[in-house]
Amino acid sequence: MNKRYINTILLCSCICFSIIGCKVPAVIQQKENRTVPETFAGNNDTTNTSAVQWRNFFTDQFLISLLDTALKHNQELLITLQEIEIARNEIGMRQGKILPHVSYRAGIGVEKVARYTSQGAGDASTDIKPGKAMPEPLGDFNLSAVAGWEVDIWRKLRNAKKGAITKYLSTIEGKNFVITNLIAEIAASYYELIALDNQLAIVQQNIALQNNALEIVKVQKQASKATELAVKKFEAEVYSSQSLEFTILQRITETENRINLLAGRFPQPVARNHADIATNLLPTTINSGIPVQLLKNRPDIKQAELELAASKLDVKVARAEFYPSLDLSASFGVQAFNPAYITRLPESLLYSLVGDLVGPLINRRAIKAEFYNANARQLQAMFEYERSIISACLEISSTLAKIQNLQKSYTLKSKEVDALTQSIDISADLFKSARADYLEVLMTQRDALDAKLELVDTIKEQLIATVNIYKSLGGGWQ
Numbered sequence: 001m002n003k004r005y006i007n008t009i010l011l012c013s014c015i016c017f018s019i020i021g022c023k024v025p026a027v028i029q030q031k032e033n034r035t036v037p038e039t040f041a042g043n044n045d046t047t048n049t050s051a052v053q054w055r056n057f058f059t060d061q062f063l064i065s066l067l068d069t070a071l072k073h074n075q076e077l078l079i080t081l082q083e084i085e086i087a088r089n090e091i092g093m094r095q096g097k098i099l100p101h102v103s104y105r106a107g108i109g110v111e112k113v114a115r116y117t118s119q120g121a122g123d124a125s126t127d128i129k130p131g132k133a134m135p136e137p138l139g140d141f142n143l144s145a146v147a148g149w150e151v152d153i154w155r156k157l158r159n160a161k162k163g164a165i166t167k168y169l170s171t172i173e174g175k176n177f178v179i180t181n182l183i184a185e186i187a188a189s190y191y192e193l194i195a196l197d198n199q200l201a202i203v204q205q206n207i208a209l210q211n212n213a214l215e216i217v218k219v220q221k222q223a224s225k226a227t228e229l230a231v232k233k234f235e236a237e238v239y240s241s242q243s244l245e246f247t248i249l250q251r252i253t254e255t256e257n258r259i260n261l262l263a264g265r266f267p268q269p270v271a272r273n274h275a276d277i278a279t280n281l282l283p284t285t286i287n288s289g290i291p292v293q294l295l296k297n298r299p300d301i302k303q304a305e306l307e308l309a310a311s312k313l314d315v316k317v318a319r320a321e322f323y324p325s326l327d328l329s330a331s332f333g334v335q336a337f338n339p340a341y342i343t344r345l346p347e348s349l350l351y352s353l354v355g356d357l358v359g360p361l362i363n364r365r366a367i368k369a370e371f372y373n374a375n376a377r378q379l380q381a382m383f384e385y386e387r388s389i390i391s392a393c394l395e396i397s398s399t400l401a402k403i404q405n406l407q408k409s410y411t412l413k414s415k416e417v418d419a420l421t422q423s424i425d426i427s428a429d430l431f432k433s434a435r436a437d438y439l440e441v442l443m444t445q446r447d448a449l450d451a452k453l454e455l456v457d458t459i460k461e462q463l464i465a466t467v468n469i470y471k472s473l474g475g476g477w478q
Contacts, residue, residue: 024322025368027315028375032308032382036291036393040400048289050297050475054183057470060281062272063190066263070186073264077182080175087168094161100149105142105333112137141342144333144350151328156320163313170306176299176477184471186262188464191281193255193270195460198277200248202452203241206445210238213428213441230438237442241449277459282466288400288473294392297474301392304385311374311381318374321367324359392472399469406462413455420448 049057058064071077113120123134152158214234220226256270273281295301334348342348360367427444430436470476 024319025371027319028379030379030382033386034295034389036294036389039290040288040396043288044290045287046289046293047287048293048297048473049283049287049470050289050293050473051478052470052475053478054476057283057475058187060190060273063187066190066259066270067183067186069265070182070263071179074182074262075264077175077178078264080171080178084168084171084175087164087171090164091161091168094157094164097150098152098157098161100147102145102147105144105146105331107140107142109140110137111140135337139337140335141337141339142333142335142350143342144331144335146329146331148327148329151326153326154320154323156317156325159313159316159320163310163317166306166310166313170303170310173299173303173306177303180299180471180474180476182262183476184467186259187467189255189259189262190270190272191277191460191463191467193252193259193272194274194277194281195456196248196252196255197272197274198456199453200245200252202449202456203245203248206449206452207238207241207245209424210234210241210445213445214238216428216432217438225434226438233438233442237446277456277463282463286400286403286466286469288396288469291393291396294389294396294474298388298392298472299474299477301385301388304381304388308378308381308385311378315371315374315378318367318371321370322360322364324357327356327358329354329356396469396472399465399472403462403465403469406458406465410455410458410462413451413458417448417451417455420444420451424448 054067055064058067113123115121115124123136123138126134128134150157214231217226217230217234221228221231257267259270260267289297295305330351330353332351334342334345335350336342336344336348423444427436427441431438431441
């Protein structure tokens with residue numbers, strides 16, 4: 001009879017759990033799109049510049065030293081390293097929930113119960129041993145070990161641990177992405193600093209040239225070959241160039257401080273290469289490879305992929321909350337109302353073994369809300385993953401086109417600078433022989449200065465575009 005009764009209870013429980021399980025909301029499944037173009041601009045070469053280690057990609061020793069400093073002291077990178085440590089500890093916490101936990105318990109207490117209660121009446125009529133009544137108040141001394149374990153029936157705990165591991169791996173990719181951006185940002189600022197040095201030298205040379213022209217105009221005025229208007233115009237041009245010189249000096253200071261911030265140090269001069277910016281400071285050939293390589297080369301894409309995998313596991317964990325959980329607990333120890341009796345076995349011995357099967361039945365709104373949130377976060381992670389792939393392909397396409405167009409612009413701008421440089425000497429000779437007026441000389445000098453500054457800007461943009469394509473392809477973190 002007892003066996004039939006137990007079987008009936010088990011059968012009813014299974015039916016109830018089946019009914020509950022049927023009401024569990026379904027997961028919104030949607031496969032992420034990993035499709036990428038076959039090539040970049042029809043290039044089928046699988047050689048990829050991102051495979052080059054950054055120490056070999058950059059050849060400027062001043063820049064390499066600066067990058068080494070930044071990788072040790074940059075605050076954003078150090079913060080990211082702590083995020084990795086947090087994620088690693090999360091794995092340990094999830095692992096601890098899978099394993100049984102054992103603790104000890106030691107207690108001392110005293111209790112006086114009312115006589116006119118069932119416990120008080122029972123104690124009053126009970127002898128500890130013949131002729132010796134139960135003491136009042138009653139002491140309580142115990143020492144025991146307590147164990148508990150949640151049986152992972154639905155893989156809820158194991159999925160949570162797997163999700164923590166996946167998130168930990170995503171933080172590592174996040175660190176690699178921070179390194180990639182850090183290296184690219186410092187390199188771009190470094191080349192901007194060199195460009196400013198070159199522009200400062202051009203302006204200073206132009207000031208000397210303008211001062212020389214000003215002296216000639218003054219002499220011509222004394223000889224009544226020029227007017228005071230011409231003198232003032234040349235003076236104004238000198239003042240304008242001198243003002244531009246201080247503007248560039250301010251930009252140099254700001255760029256140095258931006259580099260120092262990235263390097264994690266206080267304001268100080270940035271050691272750098274003072275060579276002509278036109279010198280080949282970076283590889284002139286960039287191999288873009290094929291788009292599918294981005295899926296394994298770019299840290300941000302790999303991070304988004306891992307976060308998507310973790311979000312899928314979070315959905316499984318949230319769904320498992322609808323099912324009953326099995327908790328086992330046990331205790332073993334000794335207990336007595338007097339310390340003297342603690343060691344008297346087996347009378348002072350205590351033990352217990354309990355199994356609880358608990359599941360949600362009514363008012364499951366909180367569980368449903370968390371499940372729907374996990375489902376929505378999963379879809380968010382999927383869209384974020386797809387967006388990272390599309391963004392990477394578009395970024396590379398734009399940068400490759402920019403490199404090509406900048407090269408064409410550089411060729412034309414160089415010819416413009418050569419022509420205007422020659423026109424300066426020509427205009428000066430014509431002015432001395434009174435065959436050109438001072439306005440032609442001023443305009444020629446001004447146009448030459450602008451063209452030279454623009455040429456330096458074009459070279460700078462070429463260098464920065466090369467750095468950006470290296471970053472976009474996934475290089476820099478190796």
